[in-house]
Ligand code: NDP
C-alpha cells in the first residue's frame with residue numbers, strides 16, 4: 315500500500331485528491347490547521363467513514379509555517395508521495411497579507427523539501443508542488459506561437475501570491491536538480507467545483523445566481539468582468555496531479571483546458587443554466603446586467619431587473635487580464651484529458667448551489683469581500 319501526505323487537505327483540491335487516492339488504495343495522511351471552528355467540511359464524509367471503511371485516512375494538526383511540525387509528521391508517516399497543496403490561495407487577499415503569503419506559499423514549499431532531505435527520504439518520497447498559472451501574469455508577449463502559455467513561457471507574476479508561488483516553483487525545480495529529488499510542479503490553470511471557496515469568482519457567481527433566482531438576493535456585485543480565465547473542473551485536475559507523480563522522470567506540466575472565457579460570460583452561462591437570459595449594458599464601473607427573459611417556471615424574475623453591478627472594491631491593484639493554457643505536453647506524456655467542459659462545470663455548480671440556497675441562505679454571502 316502506498317502512503318500519501320497531503321498539505322491543504324481541507325481545501326477544494328485536497329478533498330478531491332484524498333478521495334481519489336483512497337479509491338486507489340492509498341493510505342492518506344492530511345495536514346489540517348487548528349481553527350476555532352470546524353474547518354473540515356469538505357472531508358468530513360471521509361473522516362466519519364473512518365470508523366467503518368476508511369481506516370486508511372488520518373489527519374494531523376500542522377502548519378506550513380512550522381518546520382519542526384512538518385519534519386515530525388513526515389517522519390511519522392514516511393510518505394511515498396507528498397502533495398503540497400496548502401497555501402493562502404486568494405490572489406486579492408495576498409495584497410493584504412503579502413508577508414504571510416511569502417512565508418506559507420513560498421518558504422512553506424522549501425520547508426517540505428528540506429524536511430524530506432533532513433530525514434534522508436530523497437530517494438523514497440516524491441513531491442508534487444501546486445504551482446499556478448498566476449506565474450505567467452497574463453502578459454501577451456509571453457504566449458507561445460499558438461497563443462497559449464506552456465511549460466516554456468516566461469513568468470511575470472502580478473501579485474504577492476504569484477511572487478510567492480514563483481519561489482515555490484523554482485525551489486522545487488532546484489531541489490530536483492541539486493539533490494536529484496523526484497519533485498515536480500503542476501502548473502495548474504484555474505479549476506473550480508461545487509467545493510470551490512465562496513470568495514473565488516466562479517463560486518461567488520453560482521451562489522448568487524441561485525440566491526437571486528430563488529428571490530433571496532437582489533443583486534450580485536463583482537469587480538473586473540473582462541478578466542479571461544481558463545476554467546476546468548477540480549476533479550479532473552487532481553487526477554493530473556497524481557499522474558505527474560507516476561512518471562518515470564520528474565518533470566513540470568501545464569494542466570489546462572485550452573479554452574478561455576470572460577467573467578462576464580461565466581455570469582451569462584450561470585444564469586442561463588436556470589433559464590434566465592441577461593444583457594450587459596454600460597461601461598466599466600457603470601456596467602450592469604439586466605434580465606431579458608426568464609423561462610423557468612420556478613423563478614419569477616422581472617424583465618429589466620438588474621442582477622449584476624460593479625463594485626470597484628473587487629478590483630485588484632495589478633490584474634492578470636488573460637490566462638489560457640496549452641495542455642499539449644500533459645496530453646501526450648501523461649495521457650491526461652479533462653472530462654468536464656465549462657458548461658458541465660457551471661451546471662454542476664449552479665445546481666449544487668440551488669440546493670444549498672433553498673434551505674441555508676445566509677445574507678452575509680451577499681457581502682462577501684475580495
Ligand atoms: P484552497 O484555498 O481551497 O485550499 C487551501 C488549503 O491550504 C486549505 O486546506 C487551507 O487550510 C490550507 N492552508 C492555508 N494556509 C495554510 C498554512 N499556513 N499551513 C497549512 N495549510 C494551510 O485552495 P485550492 O484547493 O483551490 O488549491 C490548492 C493549491 O493549488 C493551492 O496551493 C493553490 O494555491 C494552488 N492552485 C489552485 C488553483 C485553483 O484554481 N484552485 C490553480 C493553481 C494552483 P484551511 O482550510 O484551514 O484554510
Ligand code: GDR
Nearest residue numbers: 403405446447503504513514515516536537538541628684
Ligand atoms: P484567480 O481567481 O485570481 O484567477 O486565482 P478568482 O476567482 O479570485 O478571480 C478570477 C478573476 O475574476 C475577477 N473578478 C473577481 N474575483 C473575485 N474573487 N471576486 C470578484 O468579485 C471578482 N470580480 C471579478 C478577478 O479580478 C480575476 O481576474 C485562482 C486561485 O485559485 C489561485 O490560487 C490560483 O493559483 C489561480 O486561480 C490559478
